[in-house]
Amino acid sequence: MESSRASRRRRSRRSRRRPLLFTALAAIAVSGVTAGGTVYVKARAHSGARAVASASAPAPASVSPSTTEASVEPAAVDRKALLSQAMASVSVPSGAKVSAAVLEVDSGESAAYGGAAFDTASIVKVDILATLLLQAQDAGRQLTVAEKAYATKMIENSDNASATALWHTIGRAEGLDTANERFGLAGTSGGSGELWGLTQTTAADQLALLQQVFGEESLLSAASRTYVQGLMKGVEADQQWGVSAAAVGSSWALKNGWLARSTTGLWDVNSIGRVTVDGTDYLVAVLSKGTASEAKGISLVEDAAKAAVSSFAAPL
Structure with missing residues (x-):
């Protein structure tokens, strides 16, 4: 047997070799x-x-x-309010009324001021031609030589006899109303009988018509739109007023209308078209009634056109 001392030495060695x-x-x-x-x-x-x-x-x-910069959606611009503010600066003769509508072509933003109906006078001639072209497209035919001659005189010279001839070709008020329903002109109704100049319309409806003439999303073909636009760019010199006042020094295409009402002696003066201001295209419609003279009506329409376009063109 091992001694107790030897036993203690062996236990001590094993303890030193044990890992921690x-x-x-x-x-x-x-x-x-x-x-x-x-x-x-x-x-x-x-x-x-x-x-x-x-x-x-x-x-x-x-x-x-x-x-962290917060991601915030830009506030919506109240175009109607801005247009109303701009139109409030227009001096309207006592007893007269004016309405306007504008569409910025690139953005598609639009606004209208006033919803009353007005006599079209000669601006309906654009509607007559658009109706004629739509009917020709439906029939799969081109305009005849006579129809083109009437169309040129009707738009460029505002010839009434040519308008009457094409008014009959399209089926007068019934034909116009049928086309306008397709064009989206809900507040326009053709004049009775031969009275195409007494067709009733709104500024918003005229804006819709201009979209058919100048916009790509139109029932009119590209060729038809180009045709109408060309005539509206070629109106004779003494009729180059109205919405063109908003595009001084820039391009425009327009059709004007003026009519003295026999019952009152007061004037209807209207202007519709496309104008370019600082490189931006606008569709503009201005309607007026109740001015004492044609000159006062023209002045009112031009002031309204400039104010209406400025409400879109001015920096926010």
């Missing part, structure tokens, strides 16, 4: 995310054990709310 053992982690807790985006993890050992982990790991960068 550490207790397992009791818990791992995530303390949070710093402003810089680092996540800190802390480890806790059982009582008497060594701490074995105190590590940090990068997290996806975060941005302080105070430095």
